[in-house]
Amino acid sequence: MRLHxxxxxxxxxxxxxxxxxSQPSLAADKDLKIGFVYVSxxxxxxxxxxxxxxxxxxxKMPGISTSYVEAVPEGPDSERVMLQMARKKYDLIxxxxxxxxxxxxxxxxxxxxxxxxxCSGFKTAKNMGNYxxxxxxxxxxxxxVAASMSTSKVIGYVAAFPIPEVIRGINAFTLGVQSVxxxxxxxxxxxxxxxxxxxxxxxxxxxxxxxxDVITQHQDSPGPQEAAQxxxxxxxxxxxxxxxxxxxxxxxxxVWNWLPYYEKIxxxxxxxxxxxxxxxxxxxxxxxDIAPFGPMVxxxxxEKVLAKKAAIIAGSEKIFVGPLKDQSGTVRIAEGxxxxxxxxxxxxxxxxxxxxxxx
Amino acid sequence: xxxxxxxxxxxxxxxxxxxxxxxTLGEIITEKAGVLNLGVEGVxxxxxxCAFITAQLTGQPWLAFLAAGLAGLCTASLHGLVCLVFQGNxxxxxxxxxxxxxxxxxxxxxxxxxxxxxxxxxxxxxxxxELPFLGPVFxxxxxxxxxxxxxxxxxxxxxxxSRFGLGLRAVGQSPAAVLAAxxxxxxxxxxxxxxxxxxxxxxxxYLSLAYxxxxxxxxxAGRGWIAVALVIFAFWRPGRAVFGAYLFxxxxxxxxxLQAGGTTLPSSLLLMLxxxxxxxxxxxxxxxxxxxxxxxxxxxxxxxx
Numbered sequence: 001m002r003l004h005x006x007x008x009x010x011x012x013x014x015x016x017x018x019x020x021x022s023q024p025s026l027a028a029d030k031d032l033k034i035g036f037v038y039v040s041x042x043x044x045x046x047x048x049x050x051x052x053x054x055x056x057x058x059x060k061m062p063g064i065s066t067s068y069v070e071a072v073p074e075g076p077d078s079e080r081v082m083l084q085m086a087r088k089k090y091d092l093i094x095x096x097x098x099x100x101x102x103x104x105x106x107x108x109x110x111x112x113x114x115x116x117x118x119c120s121g122f123k124t125a126k127n128m129g130n131y132x133x134x135x136x137x138x139x140x141x142x143x144x145v146a147a148s149m150s151t152s153k154v155i156g157y158v159a160a161f162p163i164p165e166v167i168r169g170i171n172a173f174t175l176g177v178q179s180v181x182x183x184x185x186x187x188x189x190x191x192x193x194x195x196x197x198x199x200x201x202x203x204x205x206x207x208x209x210x211x212x213d214v215i216t217q218h219q220d221s222p223g224p225q226e227a228a229q230x231x232x233x234x235x236x237x238x239x240x241x242x243x244x245x246x247x248x249x250x251x252x253x254x255v256w257n258w259l260p261y262y263e264k265i266x267x268x269x270x271x272x273x274x275x276x277x278x279x280x281x282x283x284x285x286x287x288x289d290i291a292p293f294g295p296m297v298x299x300x301x302x303e304k305v306l307a308k309k310a311a312i313i314a315g316s317e318k319i320f321v322g323p324l325k326d327q328s329g330t331v332r333i334a335e336g337x338x339x340x341x342x343x344x345x346x347x348x349x350x351x352x353x354x355x356x357x358x359x
Numbered sequence: 360x361x362x363x364x365x366x367x368x369x370x371x372x373x374x375x376x377x378x379x380x381x382x383t384l385g386e387i388i389t390e391k392a393g394v395l396n397l398g399v400e401g402v403x404x405x406x407x408x409c410a411f412i413t414a415q416l417t418g419q420p421w422l423a424f425l426a427a428g429l430a431g432l433c434t435a436s437l438h439g440l441v442c443l444v445f446q447g448n449x450x451x452x453x454x455x456x457x458x459x460x461x462x463x464x465x466x467x468x469x470x471x472x473x474x475x476x477x478x479x480x481x482x483x484x485x486x487x488x489e490l491p492f493l494g495p496v497f498x499x500x501x502x503x504x505x506x507x508x509x510x511x512x513x514x515x516x517x518x519x520x521s522r523f524g525l526g527l528r529a530v531g532q533s534p535a536a537v538l539a540a541x542x543x544x545x546x547x548x549x550x551x552x553x554x555x556x557x558x559x560x561x562x563x564x565y566l567s568l569a570y571x572x573x574x575x576x577x578x579x580a581g582r583g584w585i586a587v588a589l590v591i592f593a594f595w596r597p598g599r600a601v602f603g604a605y606l607f608x609x610x611x612x613x614x615x616x617l618q619a620g621g622t623t624l625p626s627s628l629l630l631m632l633x634x635x636x637x638x639x640x641x642x643x644x645x646x647x648x649x650x651x652x653x654x655x656x657x658x659x660x661x662x663x664x
Contacts, residue, residue: 041469041576043469043470043471043473043474071469071576156619162626187619188618189615189618190618190626191615192626192630195575196577196580197573197575197578198566198570198571198578198580199580201571202375202611202612202615203615203618203619205367206367206371206612206615206618207619209364209367209368209616210616210619210620210621221573222473226571226573245475245573355621356618356621356626357622357624357625357626359625359627359628
């Protein structure tokens with residue numbers, strides 16, 4: 001009986017050892033299973049589509065298999081989706097909407113062997129990193145284009161929600177506008193939705209009616225582009241090249257190109273050098289760019305914008321450099337000061353020249 | 360506000376109000392027959408999708424418009440099946456129809472998201488479109504808007520001056536009396552549900568054929584629910600429905616225009632306006648006496664033994 005107990009203990013220990021040492025470690029050249037969680041359908045031509053272009057390219061790389069779940073509501077549903085992926089032994093999971101942050105943190109704590117990457121949030125864990133892109137750099141450039149093409153000196157901005165990400169974009173765009181036409185104004189209409197073509201189009205029309213002759217957007221649908229083309233004025237898209245929706249209006253767009261960043265993360269995971277952190281790559285890393293110019297943009301404007309782009313990539317040009325005043329005229333960034341990232345990430349004031357509120 | 364801003368605002372009110380007007384008229388027909396259909400949103404979504412897909416495949420906007428009506432009719436027939444054949448609860452069936460219609464349209468539409476289809480464009484009416492003020496506001500739209508001008512009058516004529524309209528109203532007031540008169544009460548209710556569904560489908564078609572020419576998930580975005588509230592606001596009268604639909608359309612357009620005009624009011628407060636108005640409308644309506652709600656609204660016809 002006693003012998004019996006001892007031998008079963010030995011067997012148990014042996015089994016335990018086998019179990020422990022056979023745990024998958026992320027060695028080099030190991031095949032990677034990568035999962036993506038998207039908030040909207042990939043056919044939206046916008047935010048999720050931009051991520052999915054990178055995913056499709058990764059899927060063709062040797063030793064990598066990817067899959068995705070689209071139109072996943074933020075909150076408990078997303079937790080279930082991520083849990084499923086983790087249980088199926090995915091090595092790396094990307095979730096690309098702000099509201100996936102807390103569900104992802106919960107799942108990450110339960111599956112320490114899976115690496116989790118959250119886009120657009122601010123929380124990290126031992127096996128969870130977060131990342132976003134400096135799209136505001138591209139917005140500055142599109143602001144320059146808008147101002148060069150505007151004769152009424154009024155530019156309309158259809159915006160989703162007054163959160164730092166969107167406010168930062170409006171400010172960068174406006175600074176770009178003012179670098180070309182110092183007395184131009186940017187009028188903002190909030191729709192409080194990321195994706196509602198009908199409402200976004202109506203918001204764009206309301207801006208056209210108060211004299212805007214270039215329309216831009218921080219929205220995921222091409223509704224505002226359609227409104228601009230129908231009125232016969234110009235537009236600037238967002239997320240991806242929206243020229244196909246409004247070929248006669250579309251000047252350019254701030255666009256995402258996630259592939260270089262995702263390739264870097266894959267390489268780190270394979271090399272075992274990945275560590276949790278918050279990444280904020282920009283134009284220099286190739287994550288953010290502007291779409292090809294429409295044929296109506298004059299050559300000298302294109303050259304001027306591309307020169308500025310080169311300076312941003314080289315690091316010799318920063319967007320948020322003082323003196324910068326808010327709408328009430330209070331100096332928010334002092335003369336000669338380059339705003340630190342912490343200020344940019346919590347930006348809740350609009351620069352002088354923007355007509356609209358943050359409430 | 361000067362006329363330079365007022366005219367675009369009123370023009371936008373007519374356009375925003377038109378899909379709601381179609382849907383409200385549909386719900387009025389259904390409720391006149393004593394059937395409460397809370398599934399307007401789902402029926403609109405099915406109409407919206409079928410209009411888009413027909414326009415995409417055939418390139419014929421009018422055919423697409425008709426297809427949307429038929430899709431609305433078919434979707435609403437489910438409500439008839441539950442309430443008239445199986446004597447199910449009208450509220451529950453209507454809610455289920457909203458979820459079903461929205462879900463099915465989104466599911467079937469997923470491959471088409473972001474695609475464009477041919478639709479209706481503005482067609483100014485010669486002569487009338489040049490009128491000062493009234494011209495741009497009322498006569499510089501697409502044909503579906505002009506069609507919606509004619510419908511309330513037609514409905515009023517049908518309700519007041521036709522045998523069918525009389526039977527429809529009677530079955531909404533007292534199915535027992537209709538049965539006693541030797542008429543088929545259930546058939547009249549079927550008529551109300553199906554014709555009503557047809558109109559709701561047309562409302563959905565307006566969104567994907569005229570308002571935008573794109574397909575995306577949840578294009579209706581709650582407009583069906585506003586239609587349900589507007590029926591009460593309109594006291595079940597087609598004429599007042601026109602007023603209500605344009606009022607709501609105007610409020611929806613106004614809040615965006617106030618922002619564009621550079622108001623300092625918080626946008627959150629402005630975006631609340633259409634919904635605050637819905638609550639106000641319901642309060643206002645409940646203070647009025649004799650709102651003319653069909654007496655048998657929401658109650659099923661007892662199967663005769």
